Amino acid sequence: MPTPPNHSTAPVPAPAPGRPASLPPWHAPSPGARARFLAALKPDSNGLVAAVAQAHGTGEVLMLAWMNAEAVDETLRTGRVTYYSRSRRGLWRKGETSGQVQHLLDLRLDCDGDALLATVHQDGVACHTGRRSCFSWGLEGEAVAPLEPVLADPAALYGGAR
Amino acid sequence: MPTPPNHSTAPVPAPAPGRPASLPPWHAPSPGARARFLAALKPDSNGLVAAVAQAHGTGEVLMLAWMNAEAVDETLRTGRVTYYSRSRRGLWRKGETSGQVQHLLDLRLDCDGDALLATVHQDGVACHTGRRSCFSWGLEGEAVAPLEPVLADPAALYGGAR
Numbered sequence: 001m002p003t004p005p006n007h008s009t010a011p012v013p014a015p016a017p018g019r020p021a022s023l024p025p026w027h028a029p030s031p032g033a034r035a036r037f038l039a040a041l042k043p044d045s046n047g048l049v050a051a052v053a054q055a056h057g058t059g060e061v062l063m064l065a066w067m068n069a070e071a072v073d074e075t076l077r078t079g080r081v082t083y084y085s086r087s088r089r090g091l092w093r094k095g096e097t098s099g100q101v102q103h104l105l106d107l108r109l110d111c112d113g114d115a116l117l118a119t120v121h122q123d124g125v126a127c128h129t130g131r132r133s134c135f136s137w138g139l140e141g142e143a144v145a146p147l148e149p150v151l152a153d154p155a156a157l158y159g160g161a162r
Numbered sequence: 163m164p165t166p167p168n169h170s171t172a173p174v175p176a177p178a179p180g181r182p183a184s185l186p187p188w189h190a191p192s193p194g195a196r197a198r199f200l201a202a203l204k205p206d207s208n209g210l211v212a213a214v215a216q217a218h219g220t221g222e223v224l225m226l227a228w229m230n231a232e233a234v235d236e237t238l239r240t241g242r243v244t245y246y247s248r249s250r251r252g253l254w255r256k257g258e259t260s261g262q263v264q265h266l267l268d269l270r271l272d273c274d275g276d277a278l279l280a281t282v283h284q285d286g287v288a289c290h291t292g293r294r295s296c297f298s299w300g301l302e303g304e305a306v307a308p309l310e311p312v313l314a315d316p317a318a319l320y321g322g323a324r
Contacts, residue, residue, distance in 0.1 A: 059221025117297035135279035
């Protein structure tokens, strides 16, 4: 799971900003449908489900993080992926600091309701290290090493440029 | 996370059986490399990391389950994906009952070491319901429904046919 930036959560959910025109518009499910989706979840003892983000088109698995019911509901309502930050203990609207927003195309549950798969359009990079995917480390010969390139400068993403 | 079948774990790790000849052979990392991979993990308070399985070639996200250090080591050593079953409290060699084995092609860590991404060749289906992926449920209009077809009869997978 990537580390969210350490800042306070904005009190008001932002509407999905900058959704690319190439994407279909997000049609929020009705309140009743969202309530049924939430009822199908089986959160853990902390009220969380694991959420995997996969890139639309390329199929890259970008990251794994967590959602509580509020994050799932906001994600479905706004079409912008919102996680729950366990370190900050609050909603984490992906990209609110870095600008690396995830625009939702589909949200699936697994067979026992404790994990979600979000199909997303990723603005830029998903990883706080500036790599496209958080799953960028592995064995290179005898050592664990980053196997994917840095595509964006983390200092520019998180250094107050926004 | 899918529900593993409820049976005792075989005491001896099986070698990767039936790895398709179309796949590259699995070259187990050295004991030292495996130790360094394990040292890079940051398991949760239960000693577990989340593990996502993605299908080689198609990019389908098949399932999310958990691994402890022993499961990660066995997966790397045998090239056959082995999880840790939280319900059975033991190693879960995917496919040992159903035959729906996952043959490993690559294992990646995420940026903070608490999640893994396994690229696999999935024999048959990943989901205990007989669907290709566990992530087969979503909103269909106002209701949560399975959105993917059943490809294998669960009774044949788990009904003592093996």
